[in-house]
Amino acid sequence: MSIPTVHQVLNGYNVRFSAETRKKVLEAAKELDYRPNIAARGLRARKSFLLGLQFNAVNYPLIAGFTRGFQQMCTAQSYAPIFLTHVSTEDEAENCRTLIDRRVDGLIVNCAVGTTGASNAGRFAEMRQAGTHLVEVFGRFVDGAPRVTLDYRAGAVASTELLIAKGHKKIALFTHSDYRTSERIPGLYWTAWEHWRGYEETMRQAGLEPTTIAYQVSGDRTREGAHYFSAYENAKLLLNHPAKPTAAVFYRGEAVEAILHYASANPSAAPEGFGISVFDRVAPTHSDAISLYALPQPIEDVGQAAAKLLLDSIAGREVESIAMGPKKP
Amino acid sequence: MSIPTVHQVLNGYNVRFSAETRKKVLEAAKELDYRPNIAARGLRARKSFLLGLQFNAVNYPLIAGFTRGFQQMCTAQSYAPIFLTHVSTEDEAENCRTLIDRRVDGLIVNCAVGTTGASNAGRFAEMRQAGTHLVEVFGRFVDGAPRVTLDYRAGAVASTELLIAKGHKKIALFTHSDYRTSERIPGLYWTAWEHWRGYEETMRQAGLEPTTIAYQVSGDRTREGAHYFSAYENAKLLLNHPAKPTAAVFYRGEAVEAILHYASANPSAAPEGFGISVFDRVAPTHSDAISLYALPQPIEDVGQAAAKLLLDSIAGREVESIAMGPKKP
DNA sequence: TTGAAAGCGATACCAG
């Protein structure tokens, strides 16, 4: 039996062959547990069947969920992910080099941004122009790139509606102080901005007065616990606010944890029946004073969607950016 | 200029060639930004220069650190990691299949264990026997495999010594109730056991009386926050213990968080100046009553070491298992 | 219905 014959049969061009030939080939393949060599196939096809997954290490809580969704999608099409993380733009550039040397068929980008605002976004945009298949995730830095993001507006809408449904009327928004600056700094803080818009819109539509309370995040906001400590220190801003809110929508799960801890350390600080909702993960925490409604972010779905977009792009199909809100409970 | 000539020059067999030839080749290579195709090289060498990285998703807090260490080591030798996570033994088997189909040159294993104790450890042991290069991390399931683990004994020794150095004499150990069963269940709870041994040994050597206090973890202990809630509910076991400890060595960071929260919610519960030390990561938490000394686990180093072991094994060198304790502060 | 042959990009061997 010749190599091409075997090949044809194994790859489904069965019409051309006699039943007997087919049977013999199939049996032999099974017996030998034949598995095609993907690298060799790729050499011929000028592909690697490898996808590069670049992640900013500050987003480490997202990694596990994202990669799970991603691998489900891509291994089903016999692609495999090469996963690399970076902590700086230099790191990122080096990892990118590694991936290109590997001839990856596509790239997931999760930009690093230096304290000065420097990033590799421009380079990525050029690469995309030059034909590299690339999808950006959890960010809006690379011009023109298809992206998968979290829909913070939808998250805020759902969070606010949830508290309204629980009967709350005085619902505050507790967010960080840069929620309004996102218009001016491209790529940064837009999630807080959209979140705020979603909150305001929902409150207004319900005929309720929005009250936005912002805490300042001091120093490097990517440092461990930056939001936690800032929120803790500013807990009174929320709990002693003149508008006397009975509930609050939060922008960050970390800030929720801080208020939960503050409230249990200061039993009279939070009004009876205070409610909190948030579009984020909240770490397991003991709390009796406050009712917490966490709408988890669909991180795994983001991973799946990103893989799908990337594979579609590689296959030459049209792709469109997606923003993913909270799952219906 | 012929292909082999170029090849030879580019790969450092320079002695054989005239200076002029060398120069021409090198210049052309630079100008064209020549990068060898690793897949093609691998086809000929019957290698893939790919390493499979299988991680149990329950260990997600370790992923970011581990992969960073791992990638540093392996990209330096022009290997790249394919990263896959599993949540069950079936998942793990499927991922393993994916990696083998990819002809990975080596495998990092982080076993899943079902509630019945079932695992793929046997299969991995066979694969190793059959010549697959494989390194186990954070576990002791695969018979005969070289592994990189955390040295919980050293962690406990350092934790205990630290509290002794701070002047504490009544130092308890706060751990979960299965710390003694590890002798009987291979692969499970051995970290708690070693940790306990390290604590006892250090206390005895210092002429102090060890007091081990254990909390029961109810239900599925891999569920989110299992240790946190169990420790919280059993906080009194530690803080009201008849031996009146002034400090405690903890086995888990999560349990530390629980006690910190409990103590700030119950201000008189912890004695003045209570000290806690732990060989683990502790999430950022506001706390004034308790002095916390966290000795971080060297997760990134584990990643590096695992990559080194695997690459050594692939290169045919002898490899030996490593246990990594806390870094000297 | 089948198989011979070319080629993907790199490497190894050996003859000139």
Place this chain on the structure above:
DNA sequence: CTGGTATCGCTTTCAA
């Protein structure tokens, strides 16, 4: 010193 040639495993084309 230099280059022709075979080879890795797979896919495609075309002739028999």
